[in-house]
Amino acid sequence: MEPAFDYIIVGGGSAGCAVAGRLAESGKYRVALLEAGPSGHGLWTRMPIGYGKTFYEPRVNWMYQTAPVPGLGGRTSYWPRGKVLGGSSTINAMVYSRGQAADFEEWAALGNVGWGWSDVLAAYRRMEDHDLGAGPWHGAGGPLHVSTIDQDAHPLTAIFLQAAAEMGLPFSPDLNGETIEGAGHYQITTRKGLRESAATAYLKPRPNLYISTETQATRLLLDGRRVSGVATMEKGRQRDFFAAKEVIVAAGSIGSPHLLQLSGIGPAGLLKRVGIEVALDVPAVGQNLQDHLCYDHVYKSRRPSLNDALGPWMGKLRVGLQYLLFRKGPLALSLNQGGGYYRSRPGLAAPDIQLYFSPLSYERAQTPRVRALMSPDPFPGFSTSVSPCKPKSAGHLAITSPDWRVAPEIHPNYLSDPFDVAQLLDGARYLRRLAATPSFAAVIEAEMKPGGAAQSDADLIADIQARCYSVFHPVGTCRMGPDPANSVVDPQLRLHGLAGLRVADASIFPVITSGNTNAPAIMVGERAAEFVLGAP
Known part of the structure; x- marks a missing residue:
């Protein structure tokens, strides 16, 4: 039977909404967007200062806790992450900071062709509807409104x-x-006094876009060396989704490596220790964790x-x-x-x-x-x-159970x-x-x-x-790079060693950007859609 969708996006967060919205907008493909949390239409997710209320709200927040951190005297670190359409852009402090040119020139110098400043600036300008209007540094008429204050x-x-x-x-x-x-x-992501999340910016009703909320991806489905779909719990019931072309994992810097490891894609020794059959030994999955x-x-x-x-x-x-x-x-x-x-x-x-x-x-x-x-x-x-802006300490996260309900263990190694x-x-x-x-x-x-x-x-x-505390900018756990020995995806965001799978979110950052990471995460979603739409 022919799959119902061409592309399946796992994770309706900052990058996932951008990918889904752009692919659906093209009119070329049937797109499914799977989000573990709810739609997020409520007072505290629309009012800009409402993030004070969602900071500890389990309905829209994964509420991760790290392992004790030696550099913080044994303290743990609390990491709120969005579990809602729009992801962390629905519960964050809304600061819009794109990073600086040197950040992306560093990405390109590491072998990531097409990720230099001129490349990403074009994507930023395309996605912006900026209060300052169109010009060399900003765009107007794009989906994401950016306000000056x-x-x-x-x-x-x-x-x-x-x-x-x-x-x-x-x-x-x-x-x-x-x-x-x-x-x-600081410029912020609001529109007419309301929060502008990636969901409000990119997700418009379209006949070729299927959005399934409260749908938790539990593992990727493999057909030999190709990812063919996603196993989920959709509103409490098991359901498998199949993709004719690709699955794009956009579950964030914790969720994406966790899903890969649950699916047998990650460091072989780790997977064997927790009883998961190794589908592909990718040592870098879960490594290179960076945060501000x-x-x-x-x-x-x-x-x-x-x-x-x-x-x-x-x-x-x-x-x-x-x-x-x-x-x-x-x-x-x-x-x-x-x-x-x-x-x-x-x-x-x-x-x-x-x-x-x-x-x-x-x-x-x-x-x-x-x-x-x-x-x-x-x-x-x-x-x-x-x-x-550029901490040298780096950590990792690791699966501790084959049960998708168990969060991975997070070791940020701060200081x-x-x-x-x-x-x-x-x-x-x-x-x-x-x-x-x-x-x-x-x-x-x-x-x-x-x-x-x-x-x-x-x-x-x-x-x-x-x-000191996290500013909630975890990145890098599915690092982008040309070498499969130390990276997870190539510069087109395709997973090394498997067909039919890309990763598109802040987890692909090879090096953390200067400043707040939500704008760069959305930009990664823009670039992922660009790569897909430009593919033959």
Whole structure:
């Protein structure tokens, strides 16, 4: 019997929605998109600041937990990932950062032909509907709307930008322009005050697009050396989907290697240990795990902050009405309103540290029992943060059971390389100098964290190990490259050694990009569709 679909996309996340939407839009193929979570049409997934509510919501969030991390003093790290149409673009903080030209020139230099800056810039411009309009660095009329927030940011953000200028970091009107260097307002993925996820951007009703939510892929179906389909649990019942042309796995940096390993595609020794028959020995599946760490300094402010708006009940009522009536105000924005990129030392070819500024201070919930990300501090406050762009520490993830219900074991190996510790220590000193600028000194009443007692290198390193956290940018676990010995997919995203299978999501990044990874993940989906549509 002829398969019902030409292409099956496993995972309706940031990249998966882009692939499915573009293939269906072409009108050439019958496309099935399989998503383990729900559709995500609800208040907290559409309201931009709703990610505070979805941070610990199991219905739309995989809520992964890493193994204890030695570099963090044995702490585990909580990793929210989207389990919903749109994936993590439906529950993230919406910062739109494409990475810098040097990132993709590095990808190309590693043998990934067609992934240089000019190649990916064309894809970015094609996918964008940018507030700044069409030009050399941006596109207009694409599916994904990108908003500027210059006129809407909290007044404290302007003080941050002035302080950055006093540190020698000039104002940038466009952190996705010719260079990412400088300080400015972060652009975000919203449209008319609502979150713009990859699902709202790319998934339009089409007769040739079948979308099945609450459908968990349990393994890939192989016919010899070819992947022919996907075994699933669709709304609690077993169902097999078959593809006439290809299966495209887009389940994310955790889900994609996990599904490959469940299917017998991965390191042979690992698969044998857990009782899975080896279909193809691919040592790199689950390796090369990279992520960005972030480290905050928190201040009590002499001026009002978002704490004053989001903490008291009257403030919540005011901003709630503002949002309901006008789709404006704090609820229509991200908490990361300012930031930028700087070079940590002279002589570097490109910026290597990302800055964040939030006009809010809060205690992060430390347990899933608390169903919200934050509780604003009972005083006016704000935070500044540093996040090294290119950490040297790398980890891995590994299947622990043939049961698809059991999450893989995640070992991020944060701060295992001394270079990363030194970079964060340098970043802590940078934040102290930033706080001492005339503009910031005038509004800072006290440094709350790490506090004045932390002055020595040892004190600051101890604080970094105790408080630094993931920015939720895991990549690299199905690395792209020309050599099957150390990569999983080729530069056309085809799996080495098997026909009928591609991987298209952030797991294919050979090296992590500078900054937030959602925009590059969507771009990978764009490129995957480009490769498929360009194939004979």
